[in-house]
Amino acid sequence: MTLPLEDVRLNEQQSADAPWQTVVWNDPVNLMSYVVHVFRTYFGFSPERAHRLMLAVHHEGHAVVAEGAREQMELHVQAMHDYGLWATVRKGPQ
Template sequence: MPSPDTIERTDPAAALDAELNVPYVLIVWDDPVNLMSYVSYVFQSYFGYSRARADQLMMQVHQQGRAIVATGALEKIEADVAAMHGYGLQATFKRADQA
């Protein structure tokens, strides 16, 4: 047990490393604009999902209002969100442990 005079120091670089190594998830949200076939096409063309997997995710978006379509490092997921916005889809991200 540390004495009351002991001060614990945390390394800011180590804390940042730990924060960046937490996986993040990409969430695509349902919207009234895009056709279901288009959403499936985006999942196939951008993520490389099979038609069956893309259709499954698209149906989850349609029926449940959202689907987690990718998981990865923060920088990758941020780029994926920007790509989804480029395709006209509503997408956000959050830490995997908070999804």
């Protein structure tokens, strides 16, 4: 079955608008308290949220710390690198 051209364009637009994610990865270098500090300082997270995300990074190997436009997520990744954390951008679920 072939989709009409209009349907294909709508699907492409939905895909382009899907949120992107900033993912922080576990590393063997940074202290857990430092990761909490970075999350609170840069993102303005509450102590509880920063601690919860840090534990996800520590126990699960990574955590999604932000979602939004790709350009903004790339800025977040650069900031995490500037703080010495490992981070990447990935396309979020649609």
